[in-house]
Amino acid sequence: MKKNRRLFIKKLGLAGATATLLPSAFAAENAPQEFLYRNYKPQDWDRPIGIALIGAGGMGTADAKTALEHKNVKLLAVCDLYDGRLEESRERWGNNIFFTKNYKEILKRDEVDAVIIGTPDHWHKQISLDALKAGKHVYCEKPMVHSVAEGHEIINAWKKSGKIYMVGSQGLSSLGNEKAKQLLAEGAIGEINYAEGFWARNSPFGAWQYPIPEDASPETVDWQRFISNTTKHDFDALRFFRWRNYLDYGTGMSGDLFVHLFSSLHFITGSLGPNKISATGGLRYWKDGREVPDVLLGMFDYPETEQHPGFNLSLRCNFVDGTSGSTFLKIVGSKGSMDITWDDVMLKQNRNVDSDPYLEDKDGKSSAQSNRKKILPPAETFYEVEKGYKGAHYDHFANFFHAIRTNGKVIEDPVFGFRAAAPALLCNDSYRQNKFIEWDPVKMKPS
Numbered sequence: 001m002k003k004n005r006r007l008f009i010k011k012l013g014l015a016g017a018t019a020t021l022l023p024s025a026f027a028a029e030n031a032p033q034e035f036l037y038r039n040y041k042p043q044d045w046d047r048p049i050g051i052a053l054i055g056a057g058g059m060g061t062a063d064a065k066t067a068l069e070h071k072n073v074k075l076l077a078v079c080d081l082y083d084g085r086l087e088e089s090r091e092r093w094g095n096n097i098f099f100t101k102n103y104k105e106i107l108k109r110d111e112v113d114a115v116i117i118g119t120p121d122h123w124h125k126q127i128s129l130d131a132l133k134a135g136k137h138v139y140c141e142k143p144m145v146h147s148v149a150e151g152h153e154i155i156n157a158w159k160k161s162g163k164i165y166m167v168g169s170q171g172l173s174s175l176g177n178e179k180a181k182q183l184l185a186e187g188a189i190g191e192i193n194y195a196e197g198f199w200a201r202n203s204p205f206g207a208w209q210y211p212i213p214e215d216a217s218p219e220t221v222d223w224q225r226f227i228s229n230t231t232k233h234d235f236d237a238l239r240f241f242r243w244r245n246y247l248d249y250g251t252g253m254s255g256d257l258f259v260h261l262f263s264s265l266h267f268i269t270g271s272l273g274p275n276k277i278s279a280t281g282g283l284r285y286w287k288d289g290r291e292v293p294d295v296l297l298g299m300f301d302y303p304e305t306e307q308h309p310g311f312n313l314s315l316r317c318n319f320v321d322g323t324s325g326s327t328f329l330k331i332v333g334s335k336g337s338m339d340i341t342w343d344d345v346m347l348k349q350n351r352n353v354d355s356d357p358y359l360e361d362k363d364g365k366s367s368a369q370s371n372r373k374k375i376l377p378p379a380e381t382f383y384e385v386e387k388g389y390k391g392a393h394y395d396h397f398a399n400f401f402h403a404i405r406t407n408g409k410v411i412e413d414p415v416f417g418f419r420a421a422a423p424a425l426l427c428n429d430s431y432r433q434n435k436f437i438e439w440d441p442v443k444m445k446p447s
Contacts, residue, residue: 049401052077052112054103054127056085058210059141060118061092063168066393067116067139070401076112079103081222082240084213101222103127107134114164114404117141120249122230125150132161137404139397141168142263143255143421144414151418151444158414166400166410167417169263173399174342174392175385180331181268183338188347190335192269196314197261197329199253200321207286207294207319208244212237238289245290247428252292253317254279254427261315262420263412264329264340270307273419273441274300279427285320294319298427303441342392344384351376418444 049072053064056078067073077098078089086099098109106112107130114137117127124140131138138158144167145151158165171177184192201207213220216237223235230248233239244250266273281296296317304310329340336349396411403410412420419441426437440447 048072048074049404050074050076050111050113052079052098052106052109052115053089054079054106054115054117055119055123055141056080056089057118059168060116061089062393063116063118063139063141063397067397067401069390069394070397073401077106077109079106081226082213082216083220084215101225104130107131107136113137114139114400120226120243121146121251121255122249125154126229128154128165129157132157132163132165135161135163137164137400139166139168139400140417142417143251143259143424144417145421145425146251148422148425148446151414151422155414155418164400164403164408164410165414166396166403167412167414167420168396169260169412169417169420170393170396171260171342172263172267172392172412173395174264175389175395176340176342176345176383177264177267177392179345179383180338180340183345183347184268184331184333188335188349189331189333189337191309192311192331192333193309194312194332195265195269195330196332197258197265197316199257199261199315199317199327200324201319202321202323202325206325208242208290209286209288210241212241216241242290245288245292247291250292251425252428253281253294253296253319254298254315254424255421257317258296258298258315258427259420259424261329262424263416265313265331266416266420267411268331268340271302271441272305272307273302273439274313274423275303275439275441275447276301277423277426277430277437277439278435279430281317281431292428293431296427296431298430300423343389344382347381347383349377349379349381351379415444 051064051067051073053060053075056064057080064075068075075093075097077100078086078093079100079102080086080089081101086101090099098106100106106115115127115131117124117131117138117140119127121143124143125145128138128140144154183189218235221235221237221240223240226240227233227248239246239249244256250256262273265271277298277300279296279298281293283290283293284295286294298315300313300315302308302311302313327341331338331340336347338348339346399411402408422444423439426439430437438447
């Protein structure tokens with residue numbers, strides 16, 4: 001039954017670049033979902049979509065910039081807890097928008113249709129819940145949650161709200177992922193049996209050593225608001241500006257980077273996630289007081305489902321890689337493999353040639369011509385994006401805005417986002433507890 005279902009999916013393939021199968025669809029409605037998020041018409045709405053940025057750090061600012069590349073979108077408000085970022089936002093976008101250190105003031109503004117949540121991870125849940133309750137659409141940076149226990153709370157609030165909620169693993173919307181999904185569905189590498197992902201950094205900023213402003217102090221930073229939902233500490237500029245290094249605010253390498261690889265893998269394969277998780281690693285270089293490792297290795301068992309056979313996944317992350325700084329996802333099957341980035345796919349196939357029915361006689365016996373040498377298919381085929389491609393980040397927001405305008409669906413809703421975040425966060429539990437973690441990817445809870 002499961003294998004027949006997989007054969008059906010492979011024959012189905014993709015209807016085109018604008019159609020995909022929602023990875024959670026078969027578990028819910030057993031029906032394909034379409035996301036027509038390219039080439040939408042901005043004028044389909046009678047006014048600009050009013051957006052607000054909550055958390056104007058590096059990623060939040062990049063999100064807002066990308067959002068504003070789209071037509072008929074207007075930035076109306078910015079919230080941040082550091083004066084310097086508010087001033088930078090004022091210089092970047094002008095004085096005609098609303099600035100505040102209290103995000104709840106933004107949620108009261110009727111002209112704001114959607115919020116971008118670019119805060120540290122420990123604020124994702126509460127701001128998401130408050131925004132949905134206030135009737136706002138939400139674009140929340142990955143990981144969607146700071147802990148696995150928060151996942152269903154956001155999912156339930158989203159379903160109740162009737163609003164659009166997009167998780168910001170932007171690589172999910174890449175042409176590279178779309179091509180890989182198509183190739184896998186068409187059987188280009190046969191049946192998947194193994195996958196691996198690697199994310200390396202070779203610069204201090206890539207290892208979360210973000211600059212500390214000279215004016216950082218309790219006078220310029222609303223420290224009490226920052227820690228109001230977690231452990232109390234005296235003001236510490238390192239904790240505020242390099243928050244990813246600390247468990248009270250961040251989710252470590254797995255929450256920052258593994259979640260991207262899970263998102264891409266689940267999109268390409270249609271998987272709901274692993275059922276066994278383990279991780280190991282250590283603090284090998286950045287011995288600067290951080291609470292999370294700078295080398296992390298994860299191993300995962302994916303059970304057989306209607307979407308795919310059982311397979312294994314290994315993920316690696318290194319924050320002091322002196323040679324590469326590379327990122328990739330490899331999917332290996334019975335007939336070949338794919339090396340996948342957001343902008344290209346390298347397809348590698350076995351060069352074994354099956355018997356040719358045109359070289360057999362009517363009795364099925366090989367003719368004399370069977371000894372003739374054959375033309376072999378290419379061992380490697382490289383697919384890359386066309387020049388002028390605006391990128392996965394742009395397309396991710398295109399999907400978000402189109403869904404708002406049409407009351408449609410997004411490629412990474414809270415269900416999908418949680419299924420990518422949960423195994424990433426459980427890596428932290430496995431690492432700290434030194435044990436395997438069992439997980440139910442369908443019910444999205446410990447098993």
